[in-house]
Amino acid sequence: MKTWRRWIIPALGLGGFLFCTNFRLWAQDPKPAPTKKVEILLVDGWPVPPTMKKYPVKLTIRGMGLDLIERVEAIPATGSPILIKIIKKEKSGAPANRDANQGGDSHLELEFPSGMFTPKSLRLHTKGNPSQFDLPWMGTTDSFQMEKEPNGGFGESQSIVANQLILGTISPAKDVDVFSLSSPQGCKSLILSGTNGNQLTLLRPFLMIHTAQGDLLKAFEWDLDRQIVVPVSGLTKYYISILDALDSTSGFHHYAFRVEFR
Numbered sequence: 001m002k003t004w005r006r007w008i009i010p011a012l013g014l015g016g017f018l019f020c021t022n023f024r025l026w027a028q029d030p031k032p033a034p035t036k037k038v039e040i041l042l043v044d045g046w047p048v049p050p051t052m053k054k055y056p057v058k059l060t061i062r063g064m065g066l067d068l069i070e071r072v073e074a075i076p077a078t079g080s081p082i083l084i085k086i087i088k089k090e091k092s093g094a095p096a097n098r099d100a101n102q103g104g105d106s107h108l109e110l111e112f113p114s115g116m117f118t119p120k121s122l123r124l125h126t127k128g129n130p131s132q133f134d135l136p137w138m139g140t141t142d143s144f145q146m147e148k149e150p151n152g153g154f155g156e157s158q159s160i161v162a163n164q165l166i167l168g169t170i171s172p173a174k175d176v177d178v179f180s181l182s183s184p185q186g187c188k189s190l191i192l193s194g195t196n197g198n199q200l201t202l203l204r205p206f207l208m209i210h211t212a213q214g215d216l217l218k219a220f221e222w223d224l225d226r227q228i229v230v231p232v233s234g235l236t237k238y239y240i241s242i243l244d245a246l247d248s249t250s251g252f253h254h255y256a257f258r259v260e261f262r
């Protein structure tokens with residue numbers, strides 16, 4: 001009896017330990033590996049529809065898990081998806097000292113084929129798991145003007161016209177883009193409009209509007225979704241300067257805006 005008592009407690013203890021250990025292993029085993037997040041965060045420049053550019057159109061997108069992408073399709077407004085060539089896909093550090101949450105952990109370089117189409121969105125396929133992302137393509141009917149460097153001061157400002165989309169990038173380091181335009185007689189307001197929704201840009205635009213005499217009319221940080229109305233009195237020249245509020249620049253610091261007079 002004494003021998004039985006001497007062994008029963010350690011045996012129960014050992015049994016309990018083995019049960020708990022195996023139970024923990026068993027409980028952990030069936031959990032599937034977590035699906036890696038695939039996300040588009042940034043686009044290199046404003047993605048003008050391929051129908052508006054000289055072919056082939058190249059585009060770099062940055063995001064999370066893009067090195068896992070196996071196939072990319074552009075989804076047109078009508079018709080079948082169009083296969084997009086992947087030139088490069090790899091893990092890479094975020095630009096402009098950003099962390100992966102803002103700048104992604106990987107990038108894809110894409111080449112759009114020739115042909116008349118306007119993508120509405122891009123569909124990215126990882127192994128057996130298509131994920132669809134909407135890229136902010138501008139409508140094909142929009143007329144636009146690309147920024148031309150150098151345009152860093154009043155003296156070398158780029159002349160633009162109202163009611164046209166202006167596309168540019170704050171790069172290289174210390175870049176400032178200055179545009180000039182004239183208001184028509186009788187107008188009372190200069191209206192700046194950006195683009196709605198996801199910008200896919202690192203830029204935090206800081207804008208200044210000056211008169212031809214160099215008087216500062218307005219300086220403001222702009223979220224690009226907000227319409228800005230500045231009272232003006234017609235028939236004069238205005239300068240619009242744009243830079244990054246954080247003094248940060250890269251190929252992913254792009255913008256799009258238009259000016260209207262009323």
Ligand SMILES: [Ca+2]
Nearest residue numbers: 169170171177
């Ligand atoms: Ca620039």
